[in-house]
Amino acid sequence: MPALEPIRLIHVVADPAALDAAPWVDDEVVLRIAADEALVGGGSAAVVDDPDAIVVDEVGFSAATLDDGALAQLLGHVEFQLPPERPALVQGKIAGVPAKLHVGEPTLLVVQTAYADELRSLLGW
Amino acid sequence: MTDGRIVVDGRPIDYRSGDSLAVAIVRAGEVPAHGGCLCLAGDCGNCLAVVDGVAYVRTCQVAARPGAVVARHPAADAKPPLPQTDLGDVVRVPVGSDVPVHREAFDVVVVGTGEAGVTAGEPLRDAGRSVAWLDASGGEEVVGIYPGPTVVARQPGRVLHLRAQEVIAATGSAEIQPVCAGSDLAGIVTTGAAQTLAAAGVELGCVVRVGQELIRFEGDERGRVTAVVARNADGSETTTPCDTAVVDLGRSARDVLARMSSDEGVCVVGSAAEEHPLPAAPTDPAAVVCPCMGTTVGDLETAFDKGYRDLELLKRASWAGLGPCQGGACLPHVRAFIAGRTGVVPEPFTARPAARQITLAEAAADVAIDAFRRTPLHDEHLAAGARMDRFGGWWRPWHYGDVVGEYWAVREGVSIGDVSTLGKLVVSGPDAVEALERIYPCHVADIKPGRSRYALLLNERGHVMDDGMILRDAETRFTLTFTSGGAANAEMWLRDWIDTWGLRAHVMDRTMSLAAINVTGPFAGELLRRLGLAEPPRFLSHVRADVAGVPCHVMRLSFTGEASFELHHPLDRSVELWRALREAGDRYGIRPHGLQALFGLRLEKGHVIVGMDTELDTTPRRLGMDWAARMEKPFFIGRAALERTAKLADERRWVGFTMDGEAPPEGSPIRSIERGDIIGNVTGSWSSPLFGRALMLGWQRLGRFDDRVEIDGRDAVVTPTPFYDPEGHRARA
Numbered sequence: 009m010p011a012l013e014p015i016r017l018i019h020v021v022a023d024p025a026a027l028d029a030a031p032w033v034d035d036e037v038v039l040r041i042a043a044d045e046a047l048v049g050g051g052s053a054a055v056v057d058d059p060d061a062i063v064v065d066e067v068g069f070s071a072a073t074l075d076d077g078a079l080a081q082l083l084g085h086v087e088f089q090l091p092p093e094r095p096a097l098v099q100g101k102i103a104g105v106p107a108k109l110h111v112g113e114p115t116l117l118v119v120q121t122a123y124a125d126e127l128r129s130l131l132g133w
Numbered sequence: 134m135t136d137g138r139i140v141v142d143g144r145p146i147d148y149r150s151g152d153s154l155a156v157a158i159v160r161a162g163e164v165p166a167h168g169g170c171l172c173l174a175g176d177c178g179n180c181l182a183v184v185d186g187v188a189y190v191r192t193c194q195v196a197a198r199p200g201a202v203v204a205r206h207p208a209a210d211a212k213p214p215l216p217q218t219d220l221g222d223v224v225r226v227p228v229g230s231d232v233p234v235h236r237e238a239f240d241v242v243v244v245g246t247g248e249a250g251v252t253a254g255e256p257l258r259d260a261g262r263s264v265a266w267l268d269a270s271g272g273e274e275v276v277g278i279y280p281g282p283t284v285v286a287r288q289p290g291r292v293l294h295l296r297a298q299e300v301i302a303a304t305g306s307a308e309i310q311p312v313c314a315g316s317d318l319a320g321i322v323t324t325g326a327a328q329t330l331a332a333a334g335v336e337l338g339c340v341v342r343v344g345q346e347l348i349r350f351e352g353d354e355r356g357r358v359t360a361v362v363a364r365n366a367d368g369s370e371t372t373t374p375c376d377t378a379v380v381d382l383g384r385s386a387r388d389v390l391a392r393m394s395s396d397e398g399v400c401v402v403g404s405a406a407e408e409h410p411l412p413a414a415p416t417d418p419a420a421v422v423c424p425c426m427g428t429t430v431g432d433l434e435t436a437f438d439k440g441y442r443d444l445e446l447l448k449r450a451s452w453a454g455l456g457p458c459q460g461g462a463c464l465p466h467v468r469a470f471i472a473g474r475t476g477v478v479p480e481p482f483t484a485r486p487a488a489r490q491i492t493l494a495e496a497a498a499d500v501a502i503d504a505f506r507r508t509p510l511h512d513e514h515l516a517a518g519a520r521m522d523r524f525g526g527w528w529r530p531w532h533y534g535d536v537v538g539e540y541w542a543v544r545e546g547v548s549i550g551d552v553s554t555l556g557k558l559v560v561s562g563p564d565a566v567e568a569l570e571r572i573y574p575c576h577v578a579d580i581k582p583g584r585s586r587y588a589l590l591l592n593e594r595g596h597v598m599d600d601g602m603i604l605r606d607a608e609t610r611f612t613l614t615f616t617s618g619g620a621a622n623a624e625m626w627l628r629d630w631i632d633t634w635g636l637r638a639h640v641m642d643r644t645m646s647l648a649a650i651n652v653t654g655p656f657a658g659e660l661l662r663r664l665g666l667a668e669p670p671r672f673l674s675h676v677r678a679d680v681a682g683v684p685c686h687v688m689r690l691s692f693t694g695e696a697s698f699e700l701h702h703p704l705d706r707s708v709e710l711w712r713a714l715r716e717a718g719d720r721y722g723i724r725p726h727g728l729q730a731l732f733g734l735r736l737e738k739g740h741v742i743v744g745m746d747t748e749l750d751t752t753p754r755r756l757g758m759d760w761a762a763r764m765e766k767p768f769f770i771g772r773a774a775l776e777r778t779a780k781l782a783d784e785r786r787w788v789g790f791t792m793d794g795e796a797p798p799e800g801s802p803i804r805s806i807e808r809g810d811i812i813g814n815v816t817g818s819w820s821s822p823l824f825g826r827a828l829m830l831g832w833q834r835l836g837r838f839d840d841r842v843e844i845d846g847r848d849a850v851v852t853p854t855p856f857y858d859p860e861g862h863r864a865r866a
Binding site for chain 1: 234235236237238296504505506507508509511527559561562563609637638639640641643645646647703704705
């Protein structure tokens, strides 16, 4: 079973234009969860050109890396449609639990840690 | 030749290979329901029965198999009995079985594998699009088409949820059922059903075929057809004796699935899309037009004469079309009925899932309606013997086995409570003050950095939506707290308004990123000093400091009535902090408190819990909290409504009550002693260990505010709140 473990991220809320122009490091995973909001993984500090941006360490999420087989199994519980392009971030309910899928190489399942136990239980992990 | 036996109403019945349950039953000289014309094509509701415990099964669509148990629905009202459940099992274990769901996405889902379905789907498949065909004969019974569009179907042992860019309904046409006197007799079949039965070698006896010339059927005392009465070309009637009547009244679109969806992605092809000729308008008042609901032509006439002349209204007024077949049998006749009276053929009415029987287990398969969150201290609570309960979308400790002990720990010692569930937002930006001044009814600009203020959150009607604290972190940055269940709504509320006003302020939800522990009691400050907090903040102040080495946002407030410090901290340090507090607090007799004690503590202080004490139209005035809405401010959301309603006499108020004895159940009605009528209800109730009597909060309505009332059959006295420490000395100590 995939391991759904807590992860450390940078959580940013800023002007959408500032997020668009942010110089993210290439190997960082950037989850743009709203026009003005991003979760950034990879370790480097997020730098956005917005003096009023809220930038905090984020420890409220858990994630699991999914290979193709695990993704295929998970899709049976996904209550939204995946777009064809890659990478892609999709958000919605998985087995009734609010979650995010960053579909790419590899695919990342991200869920707020408060929901992690419930999701593990519902997925039989 | 017999291939096996099924059990019908407790009696074994032979069947042959290839028989459906319905055919096997007819072969045995019985009928699957209690009469009515059989179509044996899944369109009507005249063969519904309980099959292996599942009600409303179309027996014509289920293959006979050894040992299948069929129970006919009762004849009187045609409703099957509810399954008997041991209520004890509801508490102990999940009832029913898990049903797996298979989800898959296709470009196109075609319902129906007839010529129209194949013709529509094959070119799409050849063009490279992914196409799925579903057909009841292939084992996929389509239950409904939902927005998306998503097609839900049942297969043996699982449920399919198929998303599609396009759904093609190629479901063909259905034979029209007779509606006349005697059409509810047994022994009547459609032409298609007669062919099915003949092919199966079922002996039908003397058969009479009848078409549009049908007038009525005649039957015997057993409820079986004995003759067909038809009109001759010259207007005379001919009665023809028979054992089986075969009716041929034309066809209508089999469009139940198509009528379920107005989605642009759903199209109908083939004869399901055709406008077939309607039958003659039914005229016999006693004739049953909707076999599922028992609606007669007389019922249609009554409703029509009352003014329900639109098809959708007539459906609702007469119940025609509301049953399991969703108009599969009656729709042509109801349309003909209206057309006969208005001269206009109405569009078909809508249909609702389920087009096939579905169990609760199948409906609920792989769907968690309420996913409940856990705080990082969940396992700590369980280890401490907590009884967990769901509250505000979270699992929370209700108590740890000794509510009174938890209460006294707060009042006289020190206690910790898990308040990680509180809503927590950060608002930052040059317009943050302006935004919060408009959103909150209290003053915000004069809150100094490091200070905080309690605030209500009102909607445009001046009704209380939520409450919490406003904590100023810096000139342009604030932390806001909300109730556990209100965080998501509060975030939307703030974002929407800030966006609407075009203000420069960002909002971040930290509810599930930060944990929080409330340290409360006379020794709370001393405990925190022992854990490294040199100067605990003063009442309504807040600081950022380490406690036991854990970085915390320490907020001094009070919900319990005692000195209280909320320690907001990173989620991943919560267990560490909780254990450090318990260890260091041992000398003060520290113990955790659950919600039950917390609710009692707050009740003694008369603090409101929004959502539990409040109603949808609760205003600050009704709560006795006019002070929370600063009407001298030129604007805040809800101000105009408060100004307008302040001139009106109020009709209810939220007040305190006391009485001797044990506390009554929350929700108890409050009665006028003089008049005996119900004038309110109890929203919070607590047998106070300190006061030795019942304390309550509740609503008193109807304008005549009595000083003495009756609650739970006992006299209660309206009592000013707070009951405990009204000057607030202990909270500020």
